[in-house]
Amino acid sequence: MEPESLLKRCMRCGFCRASCPVFEETKNEGSVARGKLQTLLALLEGEVPASEKALLRVFECTTCDACAQACPAGVEVGSAILAARRRYLAKLELPVHEWKVEVTREMGNPFGEVMRASEGEASTAYFPGCTTQFRAGEIEQAAVGLLRRILGDFSVVRDFCCGAPLLTFGSAWEDFIARNRAKLEEQGVERLIVTCPGCYNTLRKHYRIEVVHLSALLLESLEELTFSPLSARVAYHDPCHLTRGANIYEEPRRLLEAVPELELRELEHTRLDTRCCGAGGGFPLAFPELSASLGKRRLAEAKRAKAEVLTTFCPSCYLHLRTLAGEDLIVKDLTVLLAED
Ligand code: SF4
Ligand code: SF4
Structure with missing residues (x-):
């Protein structure tokens, strides 16, 4: 249109x-x-x-x-x-956005880091995505640990960014994703398992490949899985891109309900009525103070719900909320929470 x-x-x-x-x-x-x-x-x-x-x-x-x-x-x-x-x-004069676009094109990721090599040759692969790889490695480690419990063989694809930063910041990206699609074909990957909502939406909409969210796989294998008890009041922040973007909002709750002793608390804005924490769409780069105010609103909801832990299923939401939270609230990604011994 x-x-x-x-x-x-x-x-x-x-x-x-x-x-x-x-x-x-x-x-x-x-x-x-x-x-x-x-x-x-x-x-x-x-x-x-x-x-x-x-x-x-x-x-x-x-x-x-x-x-x-x-x-x-x-x-x-x-x-x-x-x-x-x-x-x-x-x-526009947006130097950080321009830098992000430049390094995504030159280095393959928006952090300007050296891309890590992929591992394994199985046709089913875990795709952590750049934010997880370079800023929240604990999520990758936890996802690999959970996948080892439920899958036979799988590889890990780390050698490219899905391209979402280019789209979000307003850059051309068609050539970038065409190269990535060719890489996946060369590597013989037929199915990607994803934890990051941004990667999940980008891969399933713009790549010709089967894409599965980790929550779906964990729920399929729920009878084989046991999670360690967590005696705490836990609230779940629905990431916008997972909830509105992919309709995944009951799955995380079903997983949390499977954790022994955990008491699930709901925030005031929940499921499809979720409120953005301020981390999405490159917003913190251009409007850091506003972005922090949005995050503090979500943390205040968690406190009103008397939560001791605030969990979410997105590396960007997790990192943003963790930075803003005080000592009286633990912020933890759901993949990490589920993988804990
Ligand atoms: S909801 Fe907002 S965007 Fe939609 S028609 Fe009304 S004013 Fe326009
Ligand atoms: S921040 Fe406001 S304008 Fe932007 S997508 Fe959300 S509701 Fe719409």
Whole structure:
């Protein structure tokens, strides 16, 4: 669909306002989907100049998709925002975004790290993704440990980034994912098991391969698995990209219910009504303070639920919430929680 026709589908009802975590914080109409879509339309039609302030609006979004879920007109807000990022990235002074795009292209990942080698030759492979590999290695270790308990042979594919950072920051990425697809074919990989929601959505939508979320495999094997007891009140933060992006929100709860002695507490915004913690869509890079405010709102919900542990199923949410949490709340990724002895 052409961007103009996509933008014109907005009937300006404002239903998106109540669900936008950024608007909840800023109370600024320009932050919410309706305001952003109007700004984009005015930019496309040349009614307003392409000022830094107007263009920056397209990056003031966590890509949580809460607005699209609430929208009665079915406006694909996320697609409009990503298309606008691609159009305007080069016109903005966003050095960190530019650096991330550059190193993803040159080094193969958005952290500028040296990619680690893949291991094994089995056609079923675990794909940790860059954030897990380079910033939350404990999730990779835990996932490999769990997979050893339920699968025979499997390999680990670590030698490329799924490409989500390029798409999120507004860069061309078609050539990048075409190279990755060829690598998977060369390596004989037919099925990828994934823990990161961003990788999961990107791989299943843009790669011609079977992609399975770890939660589905664990649930299939629940009778063979025993988890160590955890005597604690545990709340689960639904990551937007796993919940709205992939409809996976009952599975983590069923897994938590299988942990002996664990008492599951629900946050106020839960399942499809989840609220973004502020870590998504490159938001912390451009708006670190706002991003931290969104995270603190989620931590406050966990405290009101009297949780001792806050768990989630996403390396970005985990890292963001862990950085913001005080000493009275333990933040732990669900893969790690389930793999503990
Ligand atoms: S809910 Fe949809 S139609 Fe209504 S203002 Fe928001 S984006 Fe536009
Ligand atoms: S995707 Fe989320 S943060 Fe972005 S405009 Fe929609 S509700 Fe707000």
